[in-house]
Amino acid sequence: MRTxxxxxxxxxxxxxxxxATALAAADAGHRVLVLSADRTDTLGAVLGGPHAHPGLTARRLTPDDRFRDDLAALQDRAASALDLLGADRIDAEELTPLPGAEELAxxxxxxxxARDDTYDTVVVDLPPAPKALAVLALPEQLRRYLRKLLPPERQAARALRPMLGRLAGVPMPAAWLYETAARWEDDLTAAQAVIEAPTTTVRLVAEPGPAGADxxxxxxxxxxxQGLRTxxxxxxxxLPDASADTWLAALAAQQHKTLAAWETEYEQVTTVRHLGHDPRGTDDLTALxxxxxxxxxxxxxxxxxxAPADEENHAYVWHIPLPGVVREELGLIRRGDELVITAGVxxxxxxxxxxxxxxxxxxxxxxEGELRVRFAPDPGLWPRER
Structure with missing residues (x-):
């Protein structure tokens, strides 16, 4: 499956x-699913309806319903602990999704x-780039947090369970907490596998100009x-090349100047002309x-x-491609077996x-757009031969 x-x-x-990408793939004979998390269903309006093409399925995510189901299930699992604390249960009707529900959905x-073999191509209408990058990085980050937090929590639960059982006769919910964390780990691993799959790529969209270039x-x-490919x-x-309007001509010249720079920086660039109106329906999308x-x-x-032979004290060099970053925006911290890399925001x-x-x-x-981190052997962990 291509994503x-x-x-x-x-x-x-x-x-x-x-x-337009999803429609073109469907026209080529692929079974296509296009996903959008936009609450206003902009995708449906652009396609001209939910049944724009027989080989195309458009789906708008509804994180509210899944959030209510998840929280209701959590309350059922933690009922004994909530009763012990004297906490009131929350009715499903009064629940509103917390920040992050859309990303998880x-x-x-x-x-x-990825688990469904119904589709050959999945097109995802992601949020704007900064938020989209945060969403795509989320599985790796959450899995790291789970690995950090789970062992101490599980050990503490084991130690406290006998004491709580004697005091209140309420079992400590260590088992279901661990099961829930394990299920989250499986779900996050599956999502991360899709994001990092060789058949998954990012398609960038920008309007040529100084703001778009930045x-x-x-x-x-x-x-x-994040290691993702475009x-x-x-x-x-x-805009059209020639225009009698001097303002439009200047704007078009600015666009073409930016476009020329992009064509030297990126391997594959395609242009989409301005239709003079917002594209709506399959005819407009095909015309793009x-x-x-x-x-x-x-x-x-x-x-x-x-490392090069002239660098006697260095054993290895780690090459990390970071195009577009400047030296002043780089940060590097070694923390145990991990490296914290900061590049701009x-x-x-x-x-x-x-x-x-x-x-x-x-x-x-x-x-040349590449961060090169040099490493030297640690004598305490990797003694040198004399």
């Missing part, structure tokens, strides 16, 4: 591009689509830090001329290489490869 994650700066036409939808630079850095950059709403599926680029590699905590865990960080440098 296309569509995002870009706010207002760049992400939903329109997602709908989107991750669940990705997981479920937003795109930041998004590209965030995607690279299969296509869609330069949206391109977007490809449904492209060849997925090679997986992102973070190779570890031997983005941060990721990554586990060191096994060989580098026995080394210390000896320095780092930024060259």
């Amino acid at each position: 296309l994650l569509v995002t870009g700066p706010g207002g760049s036409g992400r939903t329109t591009v997602a709908a 989107l991750l669940r939808a990705l997981r479920d689509a 937003a795109l630079d930041a998004a590209t850095t965030g995607l690279a830090l 299969d296509l950059l869609v330069a949206n709403r391109l 001329g977007l490809p449904g599926r492209t060849e997925a680029p090679a997986p992102v590699q973070w190779p570890v290489t031997a 983005f941060r990721r905590i990554v586990t060191l490869p096994s060989a580098l865990r026995r080394c210390t960080v000896a320095g780092a440098g930024l060259r």
